[in-house]
Amino acid sequence: MLVERIQRQNDASVDLGTVRSPSIRWFPYLLLLPSLGMICLIELYPFISGVSYSFHKGTLLGRGAFVGLQNYERLFSSPDFYHSLWFSFIFALFNVVFSYLIGLALALFLNLDFPGRGICRVFLLLPWIVPAVVSIVSWKWLIADSGGLVNILLSDFHLGPIYFLSQGNWAIVAVIVIKIWRSFPFMMLSLLAALQVIDKSLYEAGRIDGANSWNLFWHITMPHLKNISIIQAILMVIWSINDFETPYLLTQGGPSNATENMILLSYRYTFGRNDVGRGSAVALITLAFLTVLATIMMRQQRQRA
Amino acid sequence: MLATSITILVSPFGSQAKDHVDVQFWDMIWGGPEYIDAGKALVAQFNEEHPDITVTYRSVPWTNWYQTFLTAIGSGTAPDISTGAGYQAVQLYDQDAILPIDDVISQLKTDGKLDDFLPKTVDVLKYKDHYVALPWAIDIRVWYYRKDLLEQAHVQPPSSWQELKAAAQVLTNSKADQYGLVACGDTLGSHWLFTLMLNNGGGLFTKDGKPDLGSERNLEALRFLSDLVKSQFVYPASAGYHDEDELSAFSQGKAAITIHAPGLSGRLPKIGEKIGVLKPLTGPHGEQGTIAWVNNIMLYKQGKHPVETKEFLKWWSEHEKELWTKGHVTQLPVRKSFAADPYFQGNAETKFILENYIPVGKSTATHDTEIFPKLNDVEGEGVMQTLMQNILQGKDVDASVKSASERLNSILED
Numbered sequence: 093m094l095v096e097r098i099q100r101q102n103d104a105s106v107d108l109g110t111v112r113s114p115s116i117r118w119f120p121y122l123l124l125l126p127s128l129g130m131i132c133l134i135e136l137y138p139f140i141s142g143v144s145y146s147f148h149k150g151t152l153l154g155r156g157a158f159v160g161l162q163n164y165e166r167l168f169s170s171p172d173f174y175h176s177l178w179f180s181f182i183f184a185l186f187n188v189v190f191s192y193l194i195g196l197a198l199a200l201f202l203n204l205d206f207p208g209r210g211i212c213r214v215f216l217l218l219p220w221i222v223p224a225v226v227s228i229v230s231w232k233w234l235i236a237d238s239g240g241l242v243n244i245l246l247s248d249f250h251l252g253p254i255y256f257l258s259q260g261n262w263a264i265v266a267v268i269v270i271k272i273w274r275s276f277p278f279m280m281l282s283l284l285a286a287l288q289v290i291d292k293s294l295y296e297a298g299r300i301d302g303a304n305s306w307n308l309f310w311h312i313t314m315p316h317l318k319n320i321s322i323i324q325a326i327l328m329v330i331w332s333i334n335d336f337e338t339p340y341l342l343t344q345g346g347p348s349n350a351t352e353n354m355i356l357l358s359y360r361y362t363f364g365r366n367d368v369g370r371g372s373a374v375a376l377i378t379l380a381f382l383t384v385l386a387t388i389m390m391r392q393q394r395q396r397a
Numbered sequence: 398m399l400a401t402s403i404t405i406l407v408s409p410f411g412s413q414a415k416d417h418v419d420v421q422f423w424d425m426i427w428g429g430p431e432y433i434d435a436g437k438a439l440v441a442q443f444n445e446e447h448p449d450i451t452v453t454y455r456s457v458p459w460t461n462w463y464q465t466f467l468t469a470i471g472s473g474t475a476p477d478i479s480t481g482a483g484y485q486a487v488q489l490y491d492q493d494a495i496l497p498i499d500d501v502i503s504q505l506k507t508d509g510k511l512d513d514f515l516p517k518t519v520d521v522l523k524y525k526d527h528y529v530a531l532p533w534a535i536d537i538r539v540w541y542y543r544k545d546l547l548e549q550a551h552v553q554p555p556s557s558w559q560e561l562k563a564a565a566q567v568l569t570n571s572k573a574d575q576y577g578l579v580a581c582g583d584t585l586g587s588h589w590l591f592t593l594m595l596n597n598g599g600g601l602f603t604k605d606g607k608p609d610l611g612s613e614r615n616l617e618a619l620r621f622l623s624d625l626v627k628s629q630f631v632y633p634a635s636a637g638y639h640d641e642d643e644l645s646a647f648s649q650g651k652a653a654i655t656i657h658a659p660g661l662s663g664r665l666p667k668i669g670e671k672i673g674v675l676k677p678l679t680g681p682h683g684e685q686g687t688i689a690w691v692n693n694i695m696l697y698k699q700g701k702h703p704v705e706t707k708e709f710l711k712w713w714s715e716h717e718k719e720l721w722t723k724g725h726v727t728q729l730p731v732r733k734s735f736a737a738d739p740y741f742q743g744n745a746e747t748k749f750i751l752e753n754y755i756p757v758g759k760s761t762a763t764h765d766t767e768i769f770p771k772l773n774d775v776e777g778e779g780v781m782q783t784l785m786q787n788i789l790q791g792k793d794v795d796a797s798v799k800s801a802s803e804r805l806n807s808i809l810e811d
Contacts, residue, residue, distance in 0.1 A: 149811075152467045153492050236642070237634055238574050239649075257637030258582075259790055347582055347636040347786035363464070364777035367811060
């Protein structure tokens with residue numbers, strides 16, 4: 093009753109406003125103008141500027157001469173570009189898959205009722221809370237040297253030392269594992285929040301119908317996690333492909349450019365080589381790649397819904 | 398009223414207000430806090446001696462230094478004068494930002510003061526027929542060794558490549574996590590390559606400035622390093638190491654020989670007395686050489702008071718010895734009169750480097766005779782770092798050089 097009365101009052105006030113002053117319709121848009129202007133300034137201008145730079149032979153000092161598609165052509169003929177594309181892809185893929193699986197397992201675990209659950213949650217959130225510089229430098233101490241804890245343990249079992257940051261393949265593994273370690277708490281937290289709103293009566297009904305634990309998980313839990321999972325996957329892909337700090341702080345893209353993703357390549361071209369045009373081209377290709385990926389995933393989400 | 402106006406105009410304050418000039422001096426941070434204090438004190442001394450000029454001292458950190466200067470130039474707020482690394486003057490000269498100092502050099506020559514500079518240090522900053530900066534310090538790479546480790550192993554300090562390899566073999570005991578050499582894969586790692594190539598009479602360029610990484614002498618040097626790596630005489634984590642990791646391994650005694658900038662015993666005071674400097678190694682063809690840079694002090698076209706700034710430049714160049722004696726810069730002076738000072742002659746490490754390494758120092762542009770802006774892109778883009786990382790990972794030298802040459806060509810063609 094109360095809701096209906098408020099609704100009627102709102103409708104009446106809107107009608108009244110429309111009758112008294114038709115120009116008031118523009119007022120909300122006028123109020124939005126400062127925000128729109130700010131968005132254009134901080135988002136649209138850099139984007140258009142970046143697009144423009146990618147068609148010029150620019151340096152950090154100026155836009156330079158117009159070169160058409162030359163920056164893109166040179167990128168597509170560069171092995172460094174294809175390597176960074178490949179590394180960005182596997183970096184994102186492994187990170188999304190494993191951080192999701194670990195996050196899901198831990199979320200299911202933390203959703204159980206047991207003593208010390210709160211402490212467990214805080215402890216498991218630590219990789220996400222600790223500043224990247226601190227956690228990555230700490231990892232470096234653990235794995236880079238023969239004196240690091242990981243290598244001491246490996247040596248005790250006659251498996252090491254392995255110089256994780258000094259061989260290309262091991263460096264790729266190390267960067268991915270550390271990224272997963274930094275990412276799973278976000279997955280865990282979001283999935284735990286989604287798990288906690290699932291109606292318990294659904295499980296009770298399932299059990300009465302004779303469903304086992306796997307059936308309950310597959311037919312009740314997972315469908316309820318579907319939407320959040322897709323959003324998390326999209327976010328994690330974007331964050332992985334845009335990740336600068338993990339590979340930069342750990343390996344600076346080395347050794348021999350083995351762990352150089354698209355963002356590091358863009359950084360190297362722009363600031364190392366003073367080639368802003370090609371750096372912008374890499375950044376725009378990354379953006380296009382992410383946009384396509386996000387669109388496909390969103391469309392799939394809508395179709396399934 | 399008229400009398401008051403005349404009094405103001407002729408008074409010393411009126412005159413000072415009319416002629417007084419402000420000069421902005423941006424100095425890179427070349428040392429610890431004591432360096433900045435020494436720089437400020439020198440500027441204060443200049444200001445006291447020159448009441449018509451006020452120089453304002455600003456310390457500029459190395460992080461994003463190029464962007465800092467480019468942004469200032471782009472926005473019309475460049476300093477009147479600044480110090481900078483080896484290629485800064487030629488880089489910014491090509492951006493039309495640097496004021497040549499041909500007249501200063503001519504005057505120094507006329508006054509007989511140019512002879513005080515170490516050979517080649519002034520001419521290396523001549524670019525496109527103009528002197529674009531005055532040299533103020535030399536950075537160079539030096540072979541260091543651990544005296545205690547060599548004594549324990551009964552090894553004499555090596556003086557040639559052959560002896561280096563033999564010493565590294567004796568000093569290596571992988572089971573005890575001890576190796577002959579430790580290197581790194583960052584910029585300092587690339588200096589290893591330059592040092593060995595220049596030592597062997599090679600160089601990154603031909604005399605006419607064309608890339609020449611694949612020359613026989615260069616390949617011989619790179620294969621020598623690769624041989625040391627494949628023989629497991631180089632600390633195995635080196636490819637992933639940075640400068641500070643290399644120093645850490647050296648100070649922990651995990652390796653006995655390394656390459657570094659001067660002043661290592663000061664940087665590692667706990668083992669300072671155990672650190673020695675090797676003689677410049679003699680290569681297989683009897684040559685010596687190492688990589689060296691001449692750091693710049695340069696004027697900017699946007700400066701409003703070039704006459705007064707040049708006066709400050711000359712004064713600074715003649716008085717900057719305190720940057721070492723009080724500021725403890727680890728780089729070496731370019732003036733012979735400074736180098737003869739007891740501060741340098743009383744330090745065995747510095748004296749040895751001045752006498753033995755400076756004469757064999759060569760630029761990254763070798764065999765080209767002058768430095769050029771693209772050298773900065775070559776360093777920034779990391780071609781040589783990647784090559785060093787490849788060699789330290791035991792990858793094939795010829796394939797790595799081929800790939801690096803392609804990247805080098807691509808940078809130079811841009």
